[in-house]
Amino acid sequence: MARGAFEKTHAENLRDKDIMLHFKTLAEEYEFSQTDTYCRFETNMRELSYTIGTYIKGMCGERMARKSLKLLSLDKSIRILYNVQLEDEDVQAEYDAIVVAPYGLFVVEVKNWDGDIMITPSGLLTKDEGRITYSLADKMSIKEALLREHLQDQFPASFHTMLLLPTEKAHVQDDYQKIFVCCGGALSYEIRSFESLENAMTAEQVAAIAETICAHHKEQRTLCPVNCDEIIEDYAILMARIEELAANSESLGEDRPEDVEHSKTQKETPVETDHKEPTAQEASAKRWYESVNWGSLAVQAAVVVIPAVATAIFSHRRNVKLF
Numbered sequence: 551m552a553r554g555a556f557e558k559t560h561a562e563n564l565r566d567k568d569i570m571l572h573f574k575t576l577a578e579e580y581e582f583s584q585t586d587t588y589c590r591f592e593t594n595m596r597e598l599s600y601t602i603g604t605y606i607k608g609m610c611g612e613r614m615a616r617k618s619l620k621l622l623s624l625d626k627s628i629r630i631l632y633n634v635q636l637e638d639e640d641v642q643a644e645y646d647a648i649v650v651a652p653y654g655l656f657v658v659e660v661k662n663w664d665g666d667i668m669i670t671p672s673g674l675l676t677k678d679e680g681r682i683t684y685s686l687a688d689k690m691s692i693k694e695a696l697l698r699e700h701l702q703d704q705f706p707a708s709f710h711t712m713l714l715l716p717t718e719k720a721h722v723q724d725d726y727q728k729i730f731v732c733c734g735g736a737l738s739y740e741i742r743s744f745e746s747l748e749n750a751m752t753a754e755q756v757a758a759i760a761e762t763i764c765a766h767h768k769e770q771r772t773l774c775p776v777n778c779d780e781i782i783e784d785y786a787i788l789m790a791r792i793e794e795l796a797a798n799s800e801s802l803g804e805d806r807p808e809d810v811e812h813s814k815t816q817k818e819t820p821v822e823t824d825h826k827e828p829t830a831q832e833a834s835a836k837r838w839y840e841s842v843n844w845g846s847l848a849v850q851a852a853v854v855v856i857p858a859v860a861t862a863i864f865s866h867r868r869n870v871k872l873f
Contacts, residue, residue, distance in 0.1 A: 570595050573788065580795050582788075591784035598776045611662035614716030615647045618737035619658075627652055627753060629760040635770045636696040636763075642770055643693045646714075650760045652752070653745045654708030657693050658737065659686070659729075664719040669726040675713075686713065690729060700766040704759050707749040712740065 570592065577583035612632065622628050634645040647658040661675065661684065668676045673687020690711045698705050711729045715722065718734035732740045751759075 567599060570599075576792055577788075580792065582791065587784050587787050590780060591788060594777050594781045594784070598781065601774070601776055607662045611660040611714075611716055612646060614662070614735075615658060615660045615714055615737070618714060618716070618732075618735045619647060619649065619741075621738035622649060622651070622741060625651075627756065629756055631760060631763060634763060634767050636693075636700060636766055637768055637770065638696065638699060641692050641696065643689070643696055644770065645693060648697075648763060649741055650756050650763075651741065651745075652750045652756060654710060654749075655697070655706045655759065656709075656741055656744075657690065657697070657711045658714055659690060659693075659712070660714045660716065662716055664715070664717045666721050666723075667715070668723045669713075669729075669731070671725045673726045673728065686729065687726065697763070701759060701762055704755070704762055706751060706755075706759070708744065710744065712737070 573588070573591070574583070577588050582588055616623075616632070619630055623630055629650040631648040631650070632646070634648055636643055636645070645657060646660040649656040649658065663677055663682075665677060669686060670676060673685070673690075675684040675686040676682065694709065694711065697709075713729050713731045714737055715731070715733045720733050722731050722733065724731055730740060
Protein backbone atom coordinates (compact mmCIF):
# COMPACT_ATOMS: atom_id res chain seq x y z
CA MET A 551 0.00 0.00 0.00
CA ALA A 552 2.83 2.37 0.86
CA ARG A 553 4.54 1.74 -2.48
CA GLY A 554 1.28 2.16 -4.38
CA ALA A 555 0.12 5.31 -2.64
CA PHE A 556 3.45 7.11 -2.52
CA GLU A 557 5.26 6.52 -5.78
CA LYS A 558 7.92 9.11 -6.53
CA THR A 559 5.89 10.46 -9.43
CA HIS A 560 3.55 12.28 -7.09
CA ALA A 561 4.67 11.63 -3.51
CA GLU A 562 6.04 15.14 -3.04
CA ASN A 563 2.93 16.80 -4.45
CA LEU A 564 -0.12 14.98 -3.11
CA ARG A 565 -0.62 13.07 0.12
CA ASP A 566 -3.60 12.08 2.18
CA LYS A 567 -3.07 14.92 4.66
CA ASP A 568 -3.06 17.45 1.81
CA ILE A 569 -6.34 16.07 0.52
CA MET A 570 -7.99 16.33 3.93
CA LEU A 571 -6.65 19.82 4.56
CA HIS A 572 -8.15 20.91 1.27
CA PHE A 573 -11.46 19.15 1.92
CA LYS A 574 -11.68 20.55 5.46
CA THR A 575 -11.27 24.10 4.18
CA LEU A 576 -13.94 23.59 1.54
CA ALA A 577 -16.29 21.80 3.95
CA GLU A 578 -16.17 24.73 6.34
CA GLU A 579 -16.64 27.29 3.58
CA TYR A 580 -19.58 25.46 2.01
CA GLU A 581 -21.00 24.43 5.39
CA PHE A 582 -21.12 20.66 4.88
CA SER A 583 -18.49 19.72 7.48
CA GLN A 584 -21.18 18.20 9.73
CA THR A 585 -22.82 16.05 7.08
CA ASP A 586 -22.72 12.27 7.37
CA THR A 587 -20.87 11.94 4.07
CA TYR A 588 -18.06 14.28 5.05
CA CYS A 589 -17.71 12.87 8.59
CA ARG A 590 -17.52 9.32 7.21
CA PHE A 591 -14.99 10.40 4.59
CA GLU A 592 -12.87 12.12 7.24
CA THR A 593 -12.92 9.04 9.48
CA ASN A 594 -11.95 6.68 6.66
CA MET A 595 -9.18 8.97 5.45
CA ARG A 596 -7.80 9.13 8.98
CA GLU A 597 -7.72 5.32 9.03
CA LEU A 598 -6.05 5.31 5.61
CA SER A 599 -3.42 7.77 6.80
CA TYR A 600 -2.66 5.67 9.88
CA THR A 601 -2.44 2.46 7.87
CA ILE A 602 -0.13 3.92 5.25
CA GLY A 603 1.97 5.53 7.99
CA THR A 604 2.37 2.14 9.66
CA TYR A 605 3.54 0.56 6.40
CA ILE A 606 5.95 3.42 5.76
CA LYS A 607 7.50 3.06 9.22
CA GLY A 608 7.85 -0.67 8.69
CA MET A 609 9.50 -0.16 5.32
CA CYS A 610 11.90 2.37 6.83
CA GLY A 611 12.81 -0.17 9.50
CA GLU A 612 13.37 -2.84 6.84
CA ARG A 613 15.67 -0.55 4.88
CA MET A 614 17.64 0.15 8.03
CA ALA A 615 17.97 -3.60 8.66
CA ARG A 616 19.34 -4.12 5.16
CA LYS A 617 21.74 -1.23 5.67
CA SER A 618 22.87 -2.56 9.06
CA LEU A 619 23.40 -6.05 7.60
CA LYS A 620 25.15 -4.82 4.45
CA LEU A 621 28.57 -5.89 5.70
CA LEU A 622 27.38 -9.42 6.45
CA SER A 623 25.68 -9.67 3.05
CA LEU A 624 29.12 -9.49 1.42
CA ASP A 625 30.19 -12.65 3.23
CA LYS A 626 29.50 -15.57 0.86
CA SER A 627 29.32 -18.00 3.78
CA ILE A 628 26.29 -16.18 5.26
CA ARG A 629 22.67 -16.25 4.09
CA ILE A 630 20.27 -13.44 5.01
CA LEU A 631 16.50 -13.84 4.64
CA TYR A 632 14.09 -10.89 4.78
CA ASN A 633 10.33 -10.87 5.38
CA VAL A 634 10.01 -14.58 6.05
CA GLN A 635 6.56 -15.68 7.21
CA LEU A 636 6.14 -18.98 9.04
CA GLU A 637 3.09 -20.61 10.60
CA ASP A 638 1.59 -23.80 11.94
CA GLU A 639 -1.89 -24.74 13.11
CA ASP A 640 -1.63 -22.56 16.20
CA VAL A 641 0.47 -19.46 15.50
CA GLN A 642 2.08 -17.43 12.77
CA ALA A 643 4.96 -14.96 12.70
CA GLU A 644 6.71 -12.59 10.34
CA TYR A 645 10.49 -12.27 10.57
CA ASP A 646 12.09 -8.95 9.67
CA ALA A 647 15.43 -10.67 9.06
CA ILE A 648 17.00 -14.07 9.67
CA VAL A 649 20.77 -14.44 9.48
CA VAL A 650 22.15 -17.93 8.91
CA ALA A 651 25.88 -17.90 9.59
CA PRO A 652 28.43 -20.69 10.18
CA TYR A 653 28.54 -19.62 13.81
CA GLY A 654 24.80 -19.49 14.47
CA LEU A 655 21.22 -18.61 13.62
CA PHE A 656 20.11 -15.03 14.37
CA VAL A 657 16.57 -13.66 14.37
CA VAL A 658 16.46 -9.86 14.01
CA GLU A 659 13.39 -7.93 15.16
CA VAL A 660 13.24 -4.34 13.87
CA LYS A 661 11.29 -1.63 15.70
CA ASN A 662 11.45 1.82 14.15
CA TRP A 663 11.27 3.56 17.53
CA ASP A 664 13.31 6.36 19.05
CA GLY A 665 13.34 8.31 22.29
CA ASP A 666 13.18 6.71 25.72
CA ILE A 667 12.39 2.99 25.51
CA MET A 668 12.14 0.40 28.25
CA ILE A 669 12.16 -3.39 28.19
CA THR A 670 10.42 -4.56 31.34
CA PRO A 671 11.60 -7.60 33.36
CA SER A 672 8.79 -9.60 31.71
CA GLY A 673 10.00 -8.69 28.19
CA LEU A 674 7.45 -6.00 27.37
CA LEU A 675 8.81 -3.28 25.08
CA THR A 676 7.34 0.08 26.09
CA LYS A 677 7.56 3.70 24.97
CA ASP A 678 6.11 7.02 26.08
CA GLU A 679 5.76 5.88 29.69
CA GLY A 680 3.88 2.75 28.76
CA ARG A 681 1.39 4.30 26.33
CA ILE A 682 2.92 2.25 23.48
CA THR A 683 3.65 -1.41 24.23
CA TYR A 684 4.90 -4.42 22.29
CA SER A 685 5.18 -7.93 23.71
CA LEU A 686 8.77 -8.53 22.63
CA ALA A 687 9.41 -11.70 24.66
CA ASP A 688 6.18 -13.32 23.51
CA LYS A 689 6.82 -12.51 19.83
CA MET A 690 10.39 -13.76 19.92
CA SER A 691 9.47 -16.98 21.71
CA ILE A 692 6.89 -17.73 18.99
CA LYS A 693 9.46 -17.05 16.28
CA GLU A 694 11.97 -19.36 17.91
CA ALA A 695 9.35 -22.08 18.38
CA LEU A 696 8.33 -22.00 14.71
CA LEU A 697 11.95 -22.22 13.58
CA ARG A 698 12.59 -25.17 15.87
CA GLU A 699 9.43 -26.87 14.61
CA HIS A 700 10.31 -26.48 10.93
CA LEU A 701 14.05 -27.07 11.18
CA GLN A 702 13.87 -30.04 13.55
CA ASP A 703 17.35 -31.64 13.66
CA GLN A 704 18.76 -28.84 11.51
CA PHE A 705 18.27 -26.30 14.29
CA PRO A 706 21.80 -25.12 15.22
CA ALA A 707 23.33 -25.20 18.69
CA SER A 708 23.97 -21.45 18.58
CA PHE A 709 20.75 -19.41 18.38
CA HIS A 710 20.27 -15.72 19.24
CA THR A 711 17.48 -13.14 19.10
CA MET A 712 18.30 -9.49 18.47
CA LEU A 713 16.34 -6.25 18.63
CA LEU A 714 17.39 -3.56 16.15
CA LEU A 715 16.39 0.04 16.80
CA PRO A 716 17.41 1.78 13.55
CA THR A 717 18.16 5.15 15.10
CA GLU A 718 20.91 5.97 17.56
CA LYS A 719 18.53 8.47 19.15
CA ALA A 720 16.88 5.58 20.99
CA HIS A 721 17.74 5.29 24.67
CA VAL A 722 16.98 1.82 26.00
CA GLN A 723 16.63 0.69 29.57
CA ASP A 724 16.85 -3.08 29.33
CA ASP A 725 15.53 -4.85 32.43
CA TYR A 726 14.95 -8.08 30.50
CA GLN A 727 18.54 -8.90 29.50
CA LYS A 728 17.61 -11.92 27.36
CA ILE A 729 17.57 -10.32 23.92
CA PHE A 730 20.53 -8.49 22.43
CA VAL A 731 19.69 -4.83 21.74
CA CYS A 732 21.44 -2.92 18.98
CA CYS A 733 20.91 0.74 18.07
CA GLY A 734 21.97 2.27 14.79
CA GLY A 735 24.14 0.56 12.18
CA ALA A 736 26.31 -1.71 14.33
CA LEU A 737 24.24 -4.86 13.79
CA SER A 738 26.77 -6.58 11.52
CA TYR A 739 29.54 -6.12 14.09
CA GLU A 740 27.23 -7.31 16.87
CA ILE A 741 26.50 -10.55 15.00
CA ARG A 742 30.13 -11.10 14.00
CA SER A 743 31.10 -10.87 17.67
CA PHE A 744 29.61 -14.38 18.03
CA GLU A 745 32.01 -15.78 15.47
CA SER A 746 33.71 -18.90 16.83
CA LEU A 747 35.03 -22.23 15.59
CA GLU A 748 33.04 -24.01 18.28
CA ASN A 749 29.90 -25.64 16.86
CA ALA A 750 30.71 -24.09 13.47
CA MET A 751 28.49 -25.21 10.60
CA THR A 752 29.62 -26.12 7.12
CA ALA A 753 28.56 -24.23 4.02
CA GLU A 754 26.23 -27.14 3.17
CA GLN A 755 24.54 -26.92 6.57
CA VAL A 756 24.07 -23.14 6.24
CA ALA A 757 22.54 -23.55 2.78
CA ALA A 758 20.28 -26.40 3.95
CA ILE A 759 18.92 -24.33 6.86
CA ALA A 760 18.20 -21.36 4.59
CA GLU A 761 16.48 -23.56 2.01
CA THR A 762 14.33 -25.27 4.64
CA ILE A 763 13.18 -21.92 6.03
CA CYS A 764 12.32 -20.67 2.54
CA ALA A 765 10.44 -23.89 1.78
CA HIS A 766 8.15 -23.30 4.78
CA HIS A 767 7.55 -19.65 3.98
CA LYS A 768 3.86 -18.88 3.50
CA GLU A 769 2.68 -15.42 2.58
CA GLN A 770 0.15 -14.27 5.12
CA ARG A 771 -2.68 -11.92 4.26
CA THR A 772 -4.79 -9.77 6.51
CA LEU A 773 -7.86 -7.75 5.69
CA CYS A 774 -7.18 -4.08 5.10
CA PRO A 775 -8.83 -1.97 7.85
CA VAL A 776 -9.58 0.83 5.37
CA ASN A 777 -13.02 0.90 3.80
CA CYS A 778 -11.92 1.88 0.30
CA ASP A 779 -15.37 1.52 -1.24
CA GLU A 780 -16.74 4.18 1.09
CA ILE A 781 -13.77 6.47 0.42
CA ILE A 782 -14.29 6.24 -3.33
CA GLU A 783 -18.06 6.77 -3.09
CA ASP A 784 -17.89 9.65 -0.60
CA TYR A 785 -15.06 11.29 -2.50
CA ALA A 786 -17.14 11.30 -5.67
CA ILE A 787 -20.17 12.72 -3.85
CA LEU A 788 -18.18 15.48 -2.17
CA MET A 789 -16.36 16.47 -5.35
CA ALA A 790 -19.64 16.64 -7.24
CA ARG A 791 -21.12 18.80 -4.49
CA ILE A 792 -18.09 21.12 -4.49
CA GLU A 793 -18.25 21.47 -8.27
CA GLU A 794 -21.93 22.33 -8.05
CA LEU A 795 -21.45 24.94 -5.34
CA ALA A 796 -18.41 26.41 -7.07
CA ALA A 797 -20.33 26.81 -10.32
CA ASN A 798 -23.20 28.59 -8.57
CA SER A 799 -21.12 31.02 -6.54
CA GLU A 800 -18.86 33.88 -7.50
CA SER A 801 -16.90 33.94 -4.23
CA LEU A 802 -15.87 31.44 -1.58
CA GLY A 803 -19.34 30.55 -0.41
CA GLU A 804 -22.80 30.35 -1.90
CA ASP A 805 -24.95 33.47 -1.41
CA ARG A 806 -27.16 33.11 1.63
CA PRO A 807 -30.92 33.80 1.26
CA GLU A 808 -30.74 36.86 3.56
CA ASP A 809 -27.90 38.26 1.45
CA VAL A 810 -29.96 37.85 -1.71
CA GLU A 811 -32.97 39.57 -0.12
CA HIS A 812 -30.78 42.40 1.17
CA SER A 813 -29.32 42.84 -2.31
CA LYS A 814 -32.83 43.14 -3.80
CA THR A 815 -33.79 45.75 -1.21
CA GLN A 816 -30.70 47.80 -2.01
CA LYS A 817 -31.59 47.76 -5.70
CA GLU A 818 -35.19 48.86 -5.05
CA THR A 819 -34.26 51.57 -2.54
CA PRO A 820 -30.96 53.17 -3.36
CA VAL A 821 -29.08 54.15 -0.26
CA GLU A 822 -25.78 55.93 -0.17
CA THR A 823 -23.32 53.77 1.70
CA ASP A 824 -19.57 53.83 2.07
CA HIS A 825 -17.77 51.31 -0.06
CA LYS A 826 -16.24 48.63 2.16
CA GLU A 827 -12.91 47.36 0.97
CA PRO A 828 -12.32 43.61 1.46
CA THR A 829 -10.02 42.66 4.31
CA ALA A 830 -6.60 41.22 3.61
CA GLN A 831 -7.82 37.80 4.74
CA GLU A 832 -10.85 37.95 2.46
CA ALA A 833 -8.77 39.10 -0.48
CA SER A 834 -6.21 36.37 0.12
CA ALA A 835 -8.92 33.73 0.38
CA LYS A 836 -10.56 34.94 -2.80
CA ARG A 837 -7.26 34.84 -4.69
CA TRP A 838 -6.64 31.32 -3.39
CA TYR A 839 -10.09 30.18 -4.42
CA GLU A 840 -9.89 31.68 -7.88
CA SER A 841 -6.45 30.12 -8.43
CA VAL A 842 -7.80 26.60 -7.96
CA ASN A 843 -8.82 24.68 -11.04
CA TRP A 844 -11.57 22.54 -9.52
CA GLY A 845 -12.03 20.30 -12.51
CA SER A 846 -8.31 19.65 -12.75
CA LEU A 847 -8.14 18.94 -9.01
CA ALA A 848 -10.93 16.39 -9.24
CA VAL A 849 -9.28 14.60 -12.14
CA GLN A 850 -5.82 14.60 -10.56
CA ALA A 851 -7.02 13.40 -7.20
CA ALA A 852 -9.16 10.69 -8.74
CA VAL A 853 -6.29 9.51 -10.95
CA VAL A 854 -3.77 9.49 -8.09
CA VAL A 855 -5.60 8.49 -4.95
CA ILE A 856 -8.31 6.07 -6.01
CA PRO A 857 -6.23 3.82 -8.30
CA ALA A 858 -3.28 4.00 -5.90
CA VAL A 859 -5.28 2.81 -2.91
CA ALA A 860 -7.18 0.17 -4.85
CA THR A 861 -4.10 -1.11 -6.64
CA ALA A 862 -2.04 -1.19 -3.48
CA ILE A 863 -4.61 -3.13 -1.50
CA PHE A 864 -5.18 -5.83 -4.09
CA SER A 865 -1.66 -5.94 -5.52
CA HIS A 866 0.59 -5.66 -2.47
CA ARG A 867 3.10 -8.51 -2.40
CA ARG A 868 5.98 -9.24 -0.16
CA ASN A 869 8.75 -11.46 -1.42
CA VAL A 870 11.36 -13.34 0.54
CA LYS A 871 14.76 -12.29 -0.71
CA LEU A 872 17.64 -14.68 -0.20
CA PHE A 873 21.18 -13.32 -0.23
